[in-house]
Amino acid sequence: SVTYLSYIERVRHHAVLGLIPLSALGLYYIIKLMSQIFRNYKRTAQTTLFIILIIFISVMSLIQTDNGDYLPEDKRPINEDLITSVINEKDYNAIAYLGSISSKQSVIAESDISVAVYPISKNYVLATGQNIKEGFGGGNIEDVKTFFSTFSCVEKQIIAYKNNIKYILTKKPINCEAFNEIYGENFRYIYQVK
Numbered sequence: 001s002v003t004y005l006s007y008i009e010r011v012r013h014h015a016v017l018g019l020i021p022l023s024a025l026g027l028y029y030i031i032k033l034m035s036q037i038f039r040n041y042k043r044t045a046q047t048t049l050f051i052i053l054i055i056f057i058s059v060m061s062l063i064q065t066d067n068g069d070y071l072p073e074d075k076r077p078i079n080e081d082l083i084t085s086v087i088n089e090k091d092y093n094a095i096a097y098l099g100s101i102s103s104k105q106s107v108i109a110e111s112d113i114s115v116a117v118y119p120i121s122k123n124y125v126l127a128t129g130q131n132i133k134e135g136f137g138g139g140n141i142e143d144v145k146t147f148f149s150t151f152s153c154v155e156k157q158i159i160a161y162k163n164n165i166k167y168i169l170t171k172k173p174i175n176c177e178a179f180n181e182i183y184g185e186n187f188r189y190i191y192q193v194k
Contacts, residue, residue: 030054087116094188095120098167101182108147108160109169117169126163153178160193167192 037047087095091113098107099121108126109117117125127139140163147159153176160168160178168179168191183190 087113090186090188091116092120093185094169094183094190097183098123098169098190102167105166106164107167107169108144108163108165110148110171111141111144113169114144123167126165165193 034051095113095117098117103122105123106126107117107121107123111127114125115128117123125139127141127144143159143163147156148170150156156174156176157178159165168174168189170189170191171187173181173184173189174191178194179191180194181189182192
């Protein structure tokens with residue numbers, strides 16, 4: 001499987017970096033509180049147990065990973081680690097082919113692979129995926145939903161022309177006169193808008 005970092009990863013990274021000063025302040029005040037406790041009271045079993053419990057909880061929270069418990073069973077990741085959307089080799093090959101024939105063109109792609117289109121092929125997507133795993137989305141999501149849910153070639157053509165779409169990246173074949181298939185391997189299809 002192939003994973004590409006998207007802009008949301010950078011946002012998370014910078015947010016975590018912002019927590020460093022807060023952690024330092026918290027640690028300072030915890031140490032200050034503990035030194036006051038030890039100065040004012042004798043070391044008892046309760047105090048020692050309390051300190052051990054705090055340390056244990058802190059360490060456990062640091063090593064715990066996001067395993068997707070909040071997702072439905074069929075949406076949970078197989079490897080138990082949920083970091084970002086993962087594309088497979090078939091998706092990568094299709095997107096890489098698109099990048100080899102064109103760049104900086106408008107592409108309409110299904111939401112689960114749309115976040116990987118720009119990093120791999122340098123083509124622009126009409127909308128990035130919006131689902132629970134990714135937690136974000138942007139662009140003209142309604143047109144993408146309509147495009148992939150309708151069976152009408154006329155409606156698909158209207159959406160493609162309205163948004164100046166040059167390529168379509170999909171996992172299902174599209175049988176419309178207005179779209180010319182230029183790639184079709186492993187149930188990944190790329191169409192060029194005529």
